[in-house]
Amino acid sequence: MTYSPDNALIIQSDRTVLLDVHAPKAEAAQAAIAPFAELVKSPEHIHTYRLSPLSIWNARAAGMPVADMVAALQDHAKYPMPESVAQELEALGQRYGLTTLTAGTGGDLLLQVADQPLAELLQRHEQVGPLLGERLSPTTFAIALGYRGLLKQALLTAGYPAEDLAGYLTGDALPLDLLATTRSGEPFHLRPYQKMAADLFYQAGQARGGSGVIVLPCGAGKTMVGMAAMAVLQQKTLILTSSLTSVHQWQRELLDKTTLTADQIAEYSGQQKATGPVTLATYQILTYRASQDDDFLHLGLFDQQSWGLIIYDEVHLLPAPVFRITAQLQARRRLGLTATLIREDGREGDVFTLIGPKRYDVPWRELEGQGFIAAADCTEIRIPQTKERQMDYATAGRRYQFRIAAENPLKLDVVQAVLEQEAGHRILIIGEYLDQLKAIAQRVDFPLITGKTSQPERDRLYASFRSGEISGIILSRVGNFALDLPDADVLIQVSGKYGSRQEEAQRLGRVLRPKSDGRSAQFYTLVSLRTCEEDFAQHRQLFLTEQGYRYHIQFWAV
Incomplete structure (x- = not known):
């Protein structure tokens, strides 16, 4: 490929990608790389993206082939793409799916490994090895149900993220619909990006759908995405939030825009400890303990009902104890909502493995431009x-x-x-x-x-x-x-x-x-x-x- 002045991308050997927003094909280039490139910064003229292991594995988890990623970069590159970038992208992309979790016949899980050398490597890995059960074949291990989340964390650390196809439990039924006219009398419908986000989370019930993170700017209506997911699943839902104010906001929106009634929505907080078809709780109450030496008194909430969906609002704030209990909840569908995947503690990898891969992300400026x-x-x-x-x-x-x-x-x-x-x-x-x-x-x-x-x-x-x-x-x-x-x-x-x-x-x-x-x-x-x-x-x-x-x-x- 030679110099293409109308194209917008400059791909550099350090796996950064520069996008010239004034180039004739800038909009098409931005759409092409958004699924697999992490937006680092977007000032006036040149936007910077990074091809990181997590960004590539997020795209692979969403079903995007590595060949499509390479083609997107090549098709929109202003200068020839460095061969090393294509090779590294191929190497990282192919790592996803070399390990696969599936449901076993006896109620346990199976870890399928791509080949015997990798199986040997993982069996000797200090974090992965202790979580592997009986070796059923040269490339298959039995896995205890309770290790599902811990194993996914360990495999990510080892550089071989698992594709989790083990499926989910079905929670108790919760019939609800979104209203066309709110109870306050206003017309209501999902915005196109909200509907797309909910669809990408659920993925029509396919095995790889049903867990993941939606990234939308503050004010873009993440709550509506959560309600849309609830309406699709029709199952009992636990919603975890950052504050009691947020609990009341969720309650207000659910009563205003869905067919749910007040007696179907319960609050589990410092003020009251009720559960119901929809339960709203705060991270603070779940992580409360009387002293450093005591147990967390309220983490049992996760087992009190047959939840079909757990929504983690402001997932970038998820405290460590909730990460730990989430590692044991991998059979429940999980939806994370956030305005930013930036975590000051650097635990983005835990969000990827325990809540799920990023399913949808849209830049602030794009929604600003659309009003x-x-x-x-x-x-x-x-x-x-x-x-x-x-x-x-x-x-x-x-x-x-x-x-x-x-x-x-x-x-x-x-x-x-x-x-x-x-x-x-x-x-x-x-x-x-x-x-x-x-x-x-x-x-x-x-x-x-x-x-x-x-x-x-x-x-x-x-x-x-x-x-x-x-x-x-x-x-x-x-x-x-x-x-x-x-x-x-x-x-x-x-x-x-x-x-x-x-x-x-x-x-x-x-x-x-x-x-x-x-x-x-x-x-x-x-x-x-x-x-x-x-x-x-x-x-x-x-x-x-x-x-x-x-x-x-x-x-x-x-």
């Missing part, structure tokens, strides 16, 4: 400190310096100025430190919600915000996740958790619901000058610009 989520302008305001506070910062211990910078008192003046500038809009103020948030609450006429705010009071304030009775809320870290305030269009971040990309994505997502007037959401971050807060802000800034968001820097004059 399904709002455009967003990101502004960082850099604020000086007083000389006295600069001295306090300079002489403080390294760990305390961040807090001194984050709680810069001059940020209160900037908050006041931004509120005056954005008067008439629906505003959220989010921060890390309670003393700072309390000081802001004393300055402005917005209520403050923290972890100590009772759930009824939170629900009341959220409802007041949705109805327009109040125009702003101040939130501690409780505002990071699963907050359904669709009219919010301005967010002021007064302090953050170091350089967390995950937190930045979630906080921005609070204002990404599409606006009726088409206005862009405004996302402000306040940062103290000449401090470590600037360094951490650069990490967050880089993440946002890599996602394609417009980012401006302003300097505050005292």
